[in-house]
Amino acid sequence: MPDTSSQKGSSSKSQKNCLYWLQFFLSKRTHSETELIAKLSKKGFSEEEILEQIKFAQSKRWMEKPEEIQERVVQKWHEKHKSHAWIENYLKEKGLPTIERDGSLEIKKAQHLLSKKFGFVSEDNYNKACQYLASRGFSLEDFEEAFESLNQD
Numbered sequence: 001m002p003d004t005s006s007q008k009g010s011s012s013k014s015q016k017n018c019l020y021w022l023q024f025f026l027s028k029r030t031h032s033e034t035e036l037i038a039k040l041s042k043k044g045f046s047e048e049e050i051l052e053q054i055k056f057a058q059s060k061r062w063m064e065k066p067e068e069i070q071e072r073v074v075q076k077w078h079e080k081h082k083s084h085a086w087i088e089n090y091l092k093e094k095g096l097p098t099i100e101r102d103g104s105l106e107i108k109k110a111q112h113l114l115s116k117k118f119g120f121v122s123e124d125n126y127n128k129a130c131q132y133l134a135s136r137g138f139s140l141e142d143f144e145e146a147f148e149s150l151n152q153d
Contacts, residue, residue, distance in 0.1 A: 018045045018053045026057065030064055030072075034095025070096040081109040083137035103142075110138050110146035121147050 021043055025031050031039070033054055040050045057063050070091060077087045084101045091098050110133055114121055121129045126147075133143045 014045065015049055015053065018043075018049045019056065021045075022050075022053050022057055023062070026062055030069055032066060032069055032095045033063070066096050069094075070099070074099055078105065078109070081112050083109065083133075083142075085137035085139075089137075106138065106142045107145045107149070110142045111150055113138075114143075114146055114150055121150060 018040060021040055022036060025036060025039055036054060037047070037050055040053075041047070054063070073091065073094070073096065074087060077090065082090075084099075084106055088098055113133060113136065114129055117132060118125055118129050129147070130140070130143050133146070134140070
C-alpha cells in the first residue's frame, strides 16, 4: 500500500505556500483575480490550488470586488489623461470590467495633452499633433474636436 499521509502533507504544505504567496501579493497592492492566477501559476501552483486559495481569500474579504478595483483604476488613469482605448486595454489585461466611453471627457483629456505638448496647434504642427494623440489611443474625432476648441480660445 502506498503511503498517502506524505502526499496529504505535501499537498497541505503546497496549499499553505500558495496562501503565503497570495497574502504576499495582496499585501503589496490590490490585485485582480486574473493577476493573482497569473502570478501564482508562475510560482508553480496548480490552478485548483490557486482557485481554492482565492476563494478562501474572498471569503475572508482580503480581496476587493472587481468593480471597486475598476473604479479606482479608471479614476487614476483619467487623472493621468489616458485615452478610453488605453484604459480599456489596461482593464482587459487585468481581468477587470470595462467602462463606457465618455466623449466629452475624452475631448477634455485630448485638449489637455495638446495644450501641454504643443501649446497651440497650427497648420505647421497639425499632423504631428494628430499623430501624438493617435499614438495615445485617441480617435481622430477626439483630436478634431479638441483642435477646434483649442483654436477657438
